[in-house]
Amino acid sequence: MQYALLAYAPPEDTDRATRPIPVTLAARLDRPDVAGWARLHAAESATTLRNDDGQMLPTDGPFIDSKEYLAGLFLIEADNLDGALALAGELLQETRPGTAIEVRPILDGRSRGA
Amino acid sequence: MALDAVFRDQWGRVLATLVGILGDLELAENAAAEAFAVAAERWPRDGEPANPTGWLITTARNRAIDQLRRQQVLAAKTTLLARDLEAGPQEALMDDAATIPDERLELIFTCCHPALALEAQVALTLRTLGGLSTDEIALAFLVPFETTSKRLTRAKHKIRDAGIPFAVPPDHQLPDRLAAVLTVIYLIFNQGWGGGRVDLAAEAIHLGRALADLMPDEPEVLALLALMLLHDARKAARLRDGQVVPLDDQDRTLWDTPQLNEGRALLQQAMTRRRTGPYLVQAAIADLHLYQPRDWPQIAALYETLARQTGSPIVEMNRAIAVAEIDGPEAGLAILDRLDLDHYRYFHSTRADLLRRAGRPSAAHHAYRRALDLAQTEPEQRFLQDRLAETTPSVPRQPGCATT
Numbered sequence: 001m002q003y004a005l006l007a008y009a010p011p012e013d014t015d016r017a018t019r020p021i022p023v024t025l026a027a028r029l030d031r032p033d034v035a036g037w038a039r040l041h042a043a044e045s046a047t048t049l050r051n052d053d054g055q056m057l058p059t060d061g062p063f064i065d066s067k068e069y070l071a072g073l074f075l076i077e078a079d080n081l082d083g084a085l086a087l088a089g090e091l092l093q094e095t096r097p098g099t100a101i102e103v104r105p106i107l108d109g110r111s112r113g114a
Numbered sequence: 115m116a117l118d119a120v121f122r123d124q125w126g127r128v129l130a131t132l133v134g135i136l137g138d139l140e141l142a143e144n145a146a147a148e149a150f151a152v153a154a155e156r157w158p159r160d161g162e163p164a165n166p167t168g169w170l171i172t173t174a175r176n177r178a179i180d181q182l183r184r185q186q187v188l189a190a191k192t193t194l195l196a197r198d199l200e201a202g203p204q205e206a207l208m209d210d211a212a213t214i215p216d217e218r219l220e221l222i223f224t225c226c227h228p229a230l231a232l233e234a235q236v237a238l239t240l241r242t243l244g245g246l247s248t249d250e251i252a253l254a255f256l257v258p259f260e261t262t263s264k265r266l267t268r269a270k271h272k273i274r275d276a277g278i279p280f281a282v283p284p285d286h287q288l289p290d291r292l293a294a295v296l297t298v299i300y301l302i303f304n305q306g307w308g309g310g311r312v313d314l315a316a317e318a319i320h321l322g323r324a325l326a327d328l329m330p331d332e333p334e335v336l337a338l339l340a341l342m343l344l345h346d347a348r349k350a351a352r353l354r355d356g357q358v359v360p361l362d363d364q365d366r367t368l369w370d371t372p373q374l375n376e377g378r379a380l381l382q383q384a385m386t387r388r389r390t391g392p393y394l395v396q397a398a399i400a401d402l403h404l405y406q407p408r409d410w411p412q413i414a415a416l417y418e419t420l421a422r423q424t425g426s427p428i429v430e431m432n433r434a435i436a437v438a439e440i441d442g443p444e445a446g447l448a449i450l451d452r453l454d455l456d457h458y459r460y461f462h463s464t465r466a467d468l469l470r471r472a473g474r475p476s477a478a479h480h481a482y483r484r485a486l487d488l489a490q491t492e493p494e495q496r497f498l499q500d501r502l503a504e505t506t507p508s509v510p511r512q513p514g515c516a517t518t
Contacts, residue, residue, distance in 0.1 A: 017275070044271065044272060044275075045271070046276075058228045058229050059229075059231075060229060060231040061231070079277075079279075080278065080279040080281075081227075081277045081279065082287070105276050
């Protein structure tokens with residue numbers, strides 16, 4: 001089995017970009033049972049993309065949770081936000097209606113692929 | 115003071131070039147502010163340098179390099195900067211005005227990126243390209259200083275963290291992205307009408323001119339500038355003794371004729387490009403409104419085109435006004451009754467006017483009351499109070515003396 005672990009942070013935690021990963025956590029992340037991980041920029045940097053009748057509409061801010069649930073995640077490479085939004089749009093087009101994708105930048109050099 | 119005008123003119127240009135060099139809007143803005151402060155102190159004493167733009171950019175860039183050195187993150191921050199540093203004496207770099215890249219277009223597309231909230235796009239555009247202070251922006255939109263300041267900082271951080279590109283979008287994205295830029299400019303323009311706190315209409319025209327300068331082949335860019343100029347040219351005639359004066363009652367000698375001519379010339383220029391868009395249609399309508407007698411059938415037809423392009427109920431409302439002129443107030447009211455615009459203040463004043471003309475004073479009175487509840491500026495309130503008094507059932511009707 002594979003699992004995705006989703007870490008949530010309190011809203012006052014805003015200086016994460018400048019803070020290193022704690023040494024003890026870094027050691028655990030190196031274990032072979034950790035397939036991949038990413039440290040994300042705060043929610044304020046998020047853009048949410050919705051499919052409105054085939055038109056991809058970006059809005060500022062994170063996806064606001066109501067009854068929808070987190071259904072998956074993609075790790076992608078792009079030159080900039082436009083590239084990320086374009087790829088997110090392609091993926092969104094192939095998902096079920098009503099799906100939204102939140103695009104959140106990964107902190108520089110703070111990820112390891114699966 | 116003349117220096118202020120120079121600064122205002124140079125701010126967007128200098129800032130844009132700095133963002134291009136430094137790759138960070140916040141850093142560029144701080145550096146630019148420092149350079150302008152140095153200029154404000156030195157220029158009146160030592161005289162203006164031969165190439166003010168180059169001087170400001172070079173000074174700002176050197177300040178930014180100092181700051182980055184202090185932070186010890188120079189190499190990580192930008193490789194381009196490092197290359198510049200190795201290239202030799204910095205003073206020589208920005209000496210020739212012709213070699214300074216004009217990157218205002220990149221900057222405006224960054225500020226009006228759809229991943230930023232619209233209020234943030236507006237505030238950021240006014241700050242970076244318009245050179246307005248945070249104070250002025252807060253005042254203009256009646257938003258607390260703290261809110262505006264936070265909004266600007268957050269937007270700058272998002273641009274940096276999310277990787278919003280400092281670039282003119284590629285051709286396939288350009289129409290949508292340009293539409294977003296034009297929306298921001300027109301929003302700024304419309305905020306400037308009636309308010310009178312900071313002259314946002316003038317700011318929007320300034321931005322529109324810069325954009326027309328940078329994208330002279332885009333008909334919608336020219337059309338938006340034309341539209342703003344045509345509206346703004348009637349500014350002096352729109353108010354009399356603190357009262358709103360309807361178009362037909364305006365003193366035409368107060369209209370700014372050179373500005374009207376400029377707007378019309380731009381409209382002609384935009385029309386020769388053979389591509390239509392919502393701003394071109396609106397500018398054409400604005401122009402038609404200025405002739406007497408007005409060509410209502412053509413105005414109604416253009417509103418119909420515009421309604422198709424935009425799907426906007428407000429456009430339909432304006433079409434109703436034109437239709438009322440052609441087929442009578444009841445025909446206009448029939449269109450209004452289909453619209454869901456209860457929250458819109460001009461909907462109620464428009465409806466009230468048609469009801470009054472249709473000989474239904476008590477319904478008109480009710481609608482004027484609703485318009486007055488929603489009115490946002492004093493001249494609007496005074497105008498509506500007069501109309502309200504005129505349609506009060508027990509009081510004999512008075513001639514509309516305040517507007518003639």
